Amino acid sequence: MINIEDSKLGLQDYFYIGYLYLIILGIVSDAIFYGIFGVSYLNYTTILDALISPISLLTNNWKISLFLALMFWLMYLYFTKWMFKLYAYLREKKWYRKIYNIEKWDKKYEELGKKKNIIPGMMSIFFLLFISMRTGMGIGMKQKYAKKEIIPNYTLVFKDNTQLDVRKIGQNSAYFFYFIPGEKVITATPITDNLKQIKVLEKKKK
Numbered sequence: 001m002i003n004i005e006d007s008k009l010g011l012q013d014y015f016y017i018g019y020l021y022l023i024i025l026g027i028v029s030d031a032i033f034y035g036i037f038g039v040s041y042l043n044y045t046t047i048l049d050a051l052i053s054p055i056s057l058l059t060n061n062w063k064i065s066l067f068l069a070l071m072f073w074l075m076y077l078y079f080t081k082w083m084f085k086l087y088a089y090l091r092e093k094k095w096y097r098k099i100y101n102i103e104k105w106d107k108k109y110e111e112l113g114k115k116k117n118i119i120p121g122m123m124s125i126f127f128l129l130f131i132s133m134r135t136g137m138g139i140g141m142k143q144k145y146a147k148k149e150i151i152p153n154y155t156l157v158f159k160d161n162t163q164l165d166v167r168k169i170g171q172n173s174a175y176f177f178y179f180i181p182g183e184k185v186i187t188a189t190p191i192t193d194n195l196k197q198i199k200v201l202e203k204k205k206k
Helices: 011-035 047-060 062-090 094-099 102-114 119-147
Strands: 154-158 163-171 175-179 186-190 195-200
Touching: 011 047, 011 119, 011 163, 047 062, 062 102, 062 119, 154 175
Parallel strands: none
Antiparallel strands: 154 163, 154 195, 163 175, 175 186
């Protein structure tokens, strides 16, 4: 963990770094997700949308949050404990000593053990996990809708009172992204200018 008193960075600096981190995470993950469907998401988003996007996704999907938290915790344990224990075990093996220069690796692991600040590394790992997850979600969703019938889960009520049943893909502060049943491309509709109401359709009982 970072010792703020010993760090050259102040609380404001950490706040700014976290702010930039969330924005970059949101922009990259959403750009990849919607890019899989052929949508240039950067044309439809704002800085605020990018900032909120990762937080919104995690708070609205407890399974995703649980998975990422578990993976993050396992990675933390590996880089702080298991990695060193594994090396201590392997360095005693004859076959391992024949392959690797033990003295060289001893020095590297000793240097790693002295480094208490692992936050940048963990942030990078979380970034990769989150991006990989969003990419997998996009690919899985595209394959699913390519093979199966698109079943609407929302009704859009437009300002002229016309209604349209659609399959929601995503939403930000300005646009609602959806599939129209029978179509294979995403439609993006401005919320403020076009929509009067967004209704959730009840799931049909089997």
